[in-house]
Amino acid sequence: MPKSMDIRKTKKIVVNLKKPGGPAASSSSARPQSKTTSRGGSQSLERKNLPKYFNDSRSSSSRFRAEAGYQQIHRRSMKKKLSFLSFLIILLFLLVTAAIAGFFIFYDKGPTGKSLKLALAAPKEAVAGEDFTLALAYENLDKVSLGQMEVVIEYPENFYFTKSNKKPINEENNVWRLAPLPPGATDIIEVSGYLIGEVKENKDFKVIFHYRPENFSSDFQEDISKKVTIKDSLLKVTASAPEIIEDGAEAEFKVKYKNNSTEVLENLFFNFDLGEAFAVSETDSETAGAAWEIEELKAGEEQEQIIKGTIDSTLANPLEWYFTAGLITNDMESEEAVRYLYKTAGQIKIEAPKVDIILSLADEEQEVGWGEAAGYKIEIVNSGEIEINQAVLKLTFLNDFVDWENFDNQSNAQLDAETNSLVWLSTSGGWTDQLAKIKPGDKLEVNLNIPLQNEPEDLINYSPEELALEAIAALSFKSQEKHKVFSAENLVLPIISSAKLITEAKYYLDQQTKVGSGPLPPVIGETTSYRIYWKLFSGSHGLSDVKIKTTLPPYIIGQEDSAEVTMGSPLEFDGSTKEVIWLIDDLSPNSQVMASFEVAATPDASQVNQLLILTNPTILEATEQQSNNSISQTSNLLTSDLIYDPVAQGNGRVVVD
Numbered sequence: 043m044p045k046s047m048d049i050r051k052t053k054k055i056v057v058n059l060k061k062p063g064g065p066a067a068s069s070s071s072a073r074p075q076s077k078t079t080s081r082g083g084s085q086s087l088e089r090k091n092l093p094k095y096f097n098d099s100r101s102s103s104s105r106f107r108a109e110a111g112y113q114q115i116h117r118r119s120m121k122k123k124l125s126f127l128s129f130l131i132i133l134l135f136l137l138v139t140a141a142i143a144g145f146f147i148f149y150d151k152g153p154t155g156k157s158l159k160l161a162l163a164a165p166k167e168a169v170a171g172e173d174f175t176l177a178l179a180y181e182n183l184d185k186v187s188l189g190q191m192e193v194v195i196e197y198p199e200n201f202y203f204t205k206s207n208k209k210p211i212n213e214e215n216n217v218w219r220l221a222p223l224p225p226g227a228t229d230i231i232e233v234s235g236y237l238i239g240e241v242k243e244n245k246d247f248k249v250i251f252h253y254r255p256e257n258f259s260s261d262f263q264e265d266i267s268k269k270v271t272i273k274d275s276l277l278k279v280t281a282s283a284p285e286i287i288e289d290g291a292e293a294e295f296k297v298k299y300k301n302n303s304t305e306v307l308e309n310l311f312f313n314f315d316l317g318e319a320f321a322v323s324e325t326d327s328e329t330a331g332a333a334w335e336i337e338e339l340k341a342g343e344e345q346e347q348i349i350k351g352t353i354d355s356t357l358a359n360p361l362e363w364y365f366t367a368g369l370i371t372n373d374m375e376s377e378e379a380v381r382y383l384y385k386t387a388g389q390i391k392i393e394a395p396k397v398d399i400i401l402s403l404a405d406e407e408q409e410v411g412w413g414e415a416a417g418y419k420i421e422i423v424n425s426g427e428i429e430i431n432q433a434v435l436k437l438t439f440l441n442d443f444v445d446w447e448n449f450d451n452q453s454n455a456q457l458d459a460e461t462n463s464l465v466w467l468s469t470s471g472g473w474t475d476q477l478a479k480i481k482p483g484d485k486l487e488v489n490l491n492i493p494l495q496n497e498p499e500d501l502i503n504y505s506p507e508e509l510a511l512e513a514i515a516a517l518s519f520k521s522q523e524k525h526k527v528f529s530a531e532n533l534v535l536p537i538i539s540s541a542k543l544i545t546e547a548k549y550y551l552d553q554q555t556k557v558g559s560g561p562l563p564p565v566i567g568e569t570t571s572y573r574i575y576w577k578l579f580s581g582s583h584g585l586s587d588v589k590i591k592t593t594l595p596p597y598i599i600g601q602e603d604s605a606e607v608t609m610g611s612p613l614e615f616d617g618s619t620k621e622v623i624w625l626i627d628d629l630s631p632n633s634q635v636m637a638s639f640e641v642a643a644t645p646d647a648s649q650v651n652q653l654l655i656l657t658n659p660t661i662l663e664a665t666e667q668q669s670n671n672s673i674s675q676t677s678n679l680l681t682s683d684l685i686y687d688p689v690a691q692g693n694g695r696v697v698v699d
Contacts, residue, residue: 201245353390515529566699
């Protein structure tokens with residue numbers, strides 16, 4: 043037992059380990075059988091689960107020293123771990139710092155720094171109508187070239203460009219594409235122009251500069267702006283007009299203008315744009331209308347102009363008007379014909395009935411062919427503030443393609459066949475009683491089907507514009523003893539037509555134009571020539587891969603050198619097969635093309651009193667463009683009877699001289 047062992051504590055331990063009713067257990071071999079707690083609070087524990095130093099039989103002080111030693115070792119271990127962790131953190135920090143430093147060393151003007159320096163110079167104030175200059179200076183602050191450079195200047199309203207030292211790339215004269223800018227280099231864009239506007243009005247110019255550093259794959263942008271204030275104007279102008287007038291009342295426009303400059307202003311122009319609804323009745327200008335010119339206006343001189351007239355409220359309500367004034371320059375250097383000094387606009391409301399009338403197809407997608415019916419819809423809205431009484435609605439067709447005999451009059455219309463019109467009165471019956479009184483906000487709608495005639499035989503003689511059904515709708519009534527008519531926009535409905543080939547043989551093109559030669563009627567032993575015409579209409583969808591061909595009888599001679607075509611390849615004449623061919627790659631919708639050529643015949647005695655066959659049937663082969671459907675047509679053979687020639691017709695039988 044170690045000398046430092048405390049006997050009293052040992053005894054106490056021995057007693058605590060004694061079995062009840064038996065001899066004392068040996069201190070070296072005793073095994074605890076149960077847990078007991080002394081008054082001092084010590085406790086017997088199973089040492090096998092305790093830390094090593096708890097199983098030591100040394101004194102408390104030794105254990106405390108051992109525990110302290112363990113803690114020191116533990117602390118040293120922890121310090122080593124913390125030191126290693128700190129080392130890693132510091133190393134990582136240094137690596138990140140080095141990377142960032144390297145980035146700024148090699149890419150010091152990238153996305154986080156400015157590679158481009160901008161400066162925009164402009165006057166703080168400007169006189170309306172006088173030129174001034176914007177100067178945009180730019181400098182490359184980077185260590186690499188700047189490319190993909192594009193400058194956009196957003197001009198304020200009523201700024202007029204006159205010139206610049208670098209040419210813009212667009213019609214608005216506000217975009218420039220620039221050459222690459224080397225490191226440290228500078229350049230400048232100078233833009234000249236002028237402003238118009240009110241005195242003390244501020245005008246903002248904004249510059250947007252796009253660029254890309256040589257070592258980057260993305261673009262960057264710098265912005266800069268400048269404000270210019272209008273301090274004065276060369277020409278002081280005030281234009282006025284009434285805001286509201288009664289229907290039929292005279293409207294008065296008044297203009298006052300003064301030369302604010304110290305110089306004479308020459309070749310001034312003034313112009314009111316009042317539209318078709320305004321009719322001038324009185325003006326102070328020497329020239330008629332709402333526009334005038336002045337050769338010169340002296341410094342400080344002031345003049346006034348008054349224009350009076352009436353407004354047709356059915357054409358415009360409100361009436362929008364525009365006024366401009368300026369100088370006629372004819373400046374060839376800047377290609378500036380006029381220089382504006384003043385602009386303004388306004389509108390006049392007329393206290394009059396107002397109607398919105400719309401004519402449309404019942405089905406906007408419908409396609410209508412010959413012999414079919416077209417669905418129409420008429421919409422009427424009283425969009426004004428005045429009640430309309432006893433209105434008359436009229437629908438007029440501007441061509442003769444309507445099949446009135448098969449018209450199903452379910453809308454109670456009155457037919458005026460002479461004018462191709464349908465008319466509805468408030469007394470026509472059915473829905474038409476609504477025409478007796480149309481209150482503000484009321485809406486009316488009429489639907490009807492219009493049948494078309496069958497395809498005309500002379501279809502090929504119509505122009506593409508004529509192959510359509512055009513209609514117009516109008517609502518008329520009286521208001522304050524004035525006749526008012528409100529019309530819808532004309533509606534044009536193309537009529538779907540198929541491709542068509544017409545072949546003709548002629549000696550006379552018209553009453554006076556001779557296209558043939560030789561005796562007529564043809565004579566045995568003598569040569570008579572005729573001209574063959576091929577007329578092709580492509581239809582509503584157009585054609586591709588067009589081929590037209592025919593064959594000539596053995597006794598007919600085709601004159602190849604006389605052939606003419608308006609489109610496609612020249613006519614091909616095959617002497618061995620007697621075949622004539624015309625090829626066209628593509629033909630747009632509703633197109634008309636023609637080919638013609640001469641044929642000659644010298645009849646013999648066996649053909650006396652016979653008609654000469656000039657060409658055998660002619661065949662059309664093609665593909666319809668939109669549907670890719672194959673098209674094939676065959677026309678009749680052509681004879682010397684010349685049924686399409688009003689002069690020579692009936693003189694085709696061979697005679698003996």
